[in-house]
Amino acid sequence: MKLTLRVWRQRNADADGTMSTYEVDGISPDMSFLEMLDTLNEELIVKGEDPVAFDHDCREGICGACSLVINGDAHGPERTTTCQLHMRSFKDGDTIDVEPWRASAFPVIKDLVVDRSAFDRIIQAGGYITAPTGAAPEAHATPVPKPDADLAFEHAECIGCGACVAACPNGAAMLFTSAKINHLNVLPQGAPERETRVLDMVEQMDEEGFGGCTLAGECATACPKGIPLMSITSMNKEWLRAARKVKR
Amino acid sequence: MSWTDQLCVRSVLCMALATRTDRRPSFARTVWDSTVGKKTVMAVSGLIMLLYLVVHMIGNLKIFFGAGEFDHYAHWLRTVGEPFMHYEWTLWLVRVVLVAAVVAHAVSAYQLSRRDIRARPGKYAHRKARASYATRTMRWGGIILGLFIVWHILDLTTGTVHPGFRHGHPYRNVVDTFSTWYGNVVYIVAMLALGLHVRHGFWSAAQTLGVGSRTRDRALKTLANVLALLLTVGFIAVPVAVMTGVVS
16 A cells, blocks of 8 residues: 555644655555554654654553544544454545644654553542552452442543543543543542542543533544543532532 | 741751642632633533523424424523513523633633643644544534534624524524524534534543543543434424425
8 A cells, every 4th residue: 555644743732843754655444544654764764853742552452652643533533443444445546634633732842652641530530439449359348239349340441542632622631530530430449539539530521621512423423432421420420419419 | 939838958857747738719719720720611501501501402493393382492592481580581591691601611612622732732743533523523523613603693693694684583583593594504514513522521521520430431432322312302403394395
C-alpha cells in the first residue's frame, strides 16, 4: 500500500504546530497503524529528519497509552485502540489525517503526544478505596451479586486513553470520570467513600479545565472499550445523591 | 492543602487518611460551582418551562372555538385561584417563576458554553458532521428562543411593538399579528427552533437528573420526540389557521 499522511507536527508545547505531508510506501494491510508510523519514522531517521513523536506502550489494546485522531475519529475508523487498528481498514492511495487529542486539559507536548496527567489527578481525587487491603483477599469473602459485578466490570474496562475527551465537542471528561466512579460505586468495596468519591472526582474534573456534558454522545461512540453513554447518567445520579447527602 | 494533608502526602501509611476533611460548601454552592450541578439547574428550569409550554399550547388551541371562548379563557387566566388569590396574583406568580427559570437556564447555559468553548479551543483539521442536528443547534436555538420570547411579550402581552394593539382583545391581536408576513416568519422559525430544542433538551434533562437508564432510553427518546412534535405542530397551527383563513 502507498499512502499519503498528513501529520500534526509541533516541536514542543509552546511552538505552533502544522499539518505536514508525508508519503509512505510498502505498507502491508496486516500492519497496525502504529507499525505504519514506525515505518514512516524509520524513513525519517534515515533521512536525518525528526521522527514523529507518538504515545504507545503495550500495543495490545489494554494499556491506554496510544491515542491519535485519525481522519477525525479518535483511534480511527474501527472501534478499537490505534495499536489494534490495522491498515486493512484503509485503501491503497488513501490520504490519512493524523492529529493529537485536542483539549485544553490535554496540552500537546510534542507532535502527537499530549499530557494526560489530568486523568491521574482525577483518579487521585477519589478513584480508589481507602481500606488497606493487603494481599489479594479470598474471592468469596465479600459476596457481590453477578449483575453488580458485570456492571462494575463494564466500567472497569476503561483504559483511560482519553478518546472520550478527544471526541467530545466540549472537551469533557465525563465518560472517563463516570466510568471510574461507577466502577467502584457499584461494589461493596467502594461503598464507604461512595459520596465523597463522586463529589471529589467531579470537582477535580472541573478544576482541570475539562468542558461539561451536552449529551452529544460522541464519547461513547469513540470509546474503544464501549463504555456506554448511560455511564454519565449514573454518575449524575450518584452526584445528585451525594450532594444532598454529604454532611456539612 | 491543609497541614494534615501535607503530612499525609509524605507518608504512604497515611494514605487512608488522605481524604478530604475540610468542610464542604452548602448544597446550593456545590450545585452552582459544578458543571454537573449547573446542568441540573438547566434541566430543572427547562422542565418548568416545558410544562408551561404544554399548558400554553393547549390554551392557544381555544382560538379554534371562536373569539368568545378565546377571550374568555384569556380573562380567566387573570382570575385563576379566586377568591383565595386576588385578581392577577396567580398570573404574576407564574410570571415570576418563569422569569426565574429563563434567567437560571440562560445564565447556566452561557457559563457552561463559555467553559466548553475554552475546553476545546483547537479544531481538528479533519472535521466530520457528527451529533444530531438538534444537538448541534442547542446554543443557537436557545438564543433564537430567548430573542423570540422578548419579541413575543412586546407583541402580544404589552403590545409595545404591535401597532393597533388592544388590551383585553387577545383574539383580535393574535389575528392581527399573523396577518403580517414578519409575524408569521418570526413565530414559525421560533417554533421550529423550539421543537429541535425540546427534542434534545428533554432527553438530556432526563440524563442530567439521572432518571435515564438502558431500559427507559427508548421511552424517553420517544417522549422527547412526541413532546417536540406536539408543541411545534400545536403552536404553528395558530398562524397557519390565520393565514389560511380558518381563524379570522
